[in-house]
Each structure stands twice: as C-alpha cells, then as structure tokens.
Amino acid sequence: DSGVTQTPKHLITATGQRVTLRCSPRSGDLSVYWYQQSLDQGLQFLIQYYNGEERAKGNILERFSAQQFPDLHSELNLSSLELGDSALYFCASSFSGGDGYTFGSGTRLTVV
Amino acid sequence: DQQVKQNSPSLSVQEGRISILNCDYTNSMFDYFLWYKKYPAEGPTFLISISSIKDKNEDGRFTVFLNKSAKHLSLHIVPSQPGDSAVYFCAASARTRGQKLVFGQGTRLTINP
Numbered sequence: 001d002s003g004v005t006q007t008p009k010h011l012i013t014a015t016g017q018r019v020t021l022r023c024s025p026r027s028g029d030l031s032v033y034w035y036q037q038s039l040d041q042g043l044q045f046l047i048q049y050y051n052g053e054e055r056a057k058g059n060i061l062e063r064f065s066a067q068q069f070p071d072l073h074s075e076l077n078l079s080s081l082e083l084g085d086s087a088l089y090f091c092a093s094s095f096s097g098g099d100g101y102t103f104g105s106g107t108r109l110t111v112v
Numbered sequence: 113d114q115q116v117k118q119n120s121p122s123l124s125v126q127e128g129r130i131s132i133l134n135c136d137y138t139n140s141m142f143d144y145f146l147w148y149k150k151y152p153a154e155g156p157t158f159l160i161s162i163s164s165i166k167d168k169n170e171d172g173r174f175t176v177f178l179n180k181s182a183k184h185l186s187l188h189i190v191p192s193q194p195g196d197s198a199v200y201f202c203a204a205s206a207r208t209r210g211q212k213l214v215f216g217q218g219t220r221l222t223i224n225p
Contacts, residue, residue, distance in 0.1 A: 002155065031212075100213070
C-alpha cells in the first residue's frame, strides 16, 4: 500500500458518458498529479494541483477537468467519453513540486 | 519538447548479468533524478534517486550514475533477476525550484532465464 488511494480500480462505461475518478493523496502530501497511460505507452502528464490550486497543466483534453478539495483529495472528471479515452489513469502525490512522487495503483477505464 | 528521453523502448538481458538502462535530459536546471519501476496494471514505484551534487548512488543491486556534463544518467542492476522484468521510467526535476517531475517514455526490461 503506497498510501495513495485511487477509486474505483476498474470502470467500464459507454461512449458519450461521464465518469469521475477519485484520488486520496498520501498523508501530509499537498500536491496531486494525474497521469494517463494508454496501451503500455509512457506516462502522459495531465494536471497538477497544489493545496487546492491548479499548479500545472499538461496534455489534458477540454473534455477533462479536475479539482482538489480542502481535504486534499482530488477528482478527475472525464466527459463525452470516446473509445480512445480507454487507459490507465494514475494519481500521484508529493509534499512539494520537486520531490519524488508516490503513485496510486491506478484506475483502469474501459470505454465501450 | 521532450526534456527527458529514454531512447531504448526495450532491453533484454540474461538472468545474472548486468542490466544497464539509459536516460538523457536536456534541461540544465534539473537537479534531482529518479528511477521508477512499473509492473503491468500497477502504479509506478520509486526505485532510486540521485541529487545533482553526486555522481553515483547505490542501493543494493541498483546503482544510478549521473554524468552532468553529458546530461546522462544510467541505472545498473547487478545481478539481474526475473523479478526485475518491468518498465523502468527515468524522471527529473528542478527540485530546488519546486518544479514537477518530467518523465521519460520508459524502457521495458525483460530478464531471460
């Protein structure tokens, strides 16, 4: 158990639907990062939050959004889902921006 | 602009031999470097790190070497074991500036019996 909790572990949904992925960071960590991994490719950075505020944005589609709540948990919302959105979505946390990250075990999203 | 590059998508090594995974970076502001290991359907796990003030860091069978002038780092695994078969990601950050990690594309290491 890395200390970063992601739910759900698996999600199957239809095209056009909307889903929410949830992440609870490791205790004491203020930064949350979201990554997408498709078909065993590299880790594509989506977005970072630090203590409730958006800190950095990567290759995140306009159909995707995220937020970090006062208790520091984060949610990634994916809408108007397409087949190509099927992927593993990882959340990671760290105390500050430059430190090493602790990753969760991921949410596997399958869009059918 | 890929600031961290792992030019070998895959590597195959015989059990018991040395595995050497390579990583190049372009940003001279990077001062902290890490290696992560990832098994299928699991999250990446931290393996070893090195600060730019050092050129070598060792932890058991794993050693990371940093060549700042060449902007190159490598991970050595000796001896390689079947359980080392995984995808290895190199990452770097300008830690003193609080900037986020930048990951390479990963190298799939396969250890053959």
